[in-house]
Amino acid sequence: MSRVYWDTMLFAYVLEGNPDFGQATQEAYLEFLRRGDTICTSVFTLGEILVKPRMVKDTTAFESIRRFMRSGEIELIPFTAEVAEQYSAVRAQTRLKAADAIHAATAIVANVHLFVTNDLDFRKQQIPGLPLIAGLDGKIF
Numbered sequence: 001m002s003r004v005y006w007d008t009m010l011f012a013y014v015l016e017g018n019p020d021f022g023q024a025t026q027e028a029y030l031e032f033l034r035r036g037d038t039i040c041t042s043v044f045t046l047g048e049i050l051v052k053p054r055m056v057k058d059t060t061a062f063e064s065i066r067r068f069m070r071s072g073e074i075e076l077i078p079f080t081a082e083v084a085e086q087y088s089a090v091r092a093q094t095r096l097k098a099a100d101a102i103h104a105a106t107a108i109v110a111n112v113h114l115f116v117t118n119d120l121d122f123r124k125q126q127i128p129g130l131p132l133i134a135g136l137d138g139k140i141f
Helices: 008-015 022-035 043-055 059-069 081-093 098-109
Strands: 003-006 038-042 074-077 114-116 132-134
Touching (some): 008 022, 008 043, 008 059, 038 043, 038 098, 043 074, 043 098, 059 074, 081 098, 098 114
Parallel strands (some): 003 038, 003 114, 114 132
16 A cells, blocks of 8 residues: 555546546556555645636536545645745755646655656656656656
8 A cells, every 4th residue: 555646637637538648547546546545646736626617617617626636535735834845945956847846845745655747857857755756657767
């Protein structure tokens, strides 16, 4: 049983029905759950994934996504002072964008075993304190 961190992009693939990656991401999600892994992400992901339905005023999608993300099936990790301090270290040591650095810092503080993202730029980074980084393609960096 492992703690597996998913970035915003993966949740967007599933919840927004991405035609290229939605199905594969859904299958990966279900496989992690079947294995008994804990899927976690930053509360930042909740905010990010709610932007699109809020922008288009789709209250049904907004509530559906909100319920799913807050159901308890996904561990939402808070942005704490410890995460903020780790964020500053990640930003100082890497070329990650601010949002990606929030994810990395959150995952480091949460002591995850695996960080899953389809962001190729993120996967190429050497991030001190972050263990394995993998994509949906199964490649581990």
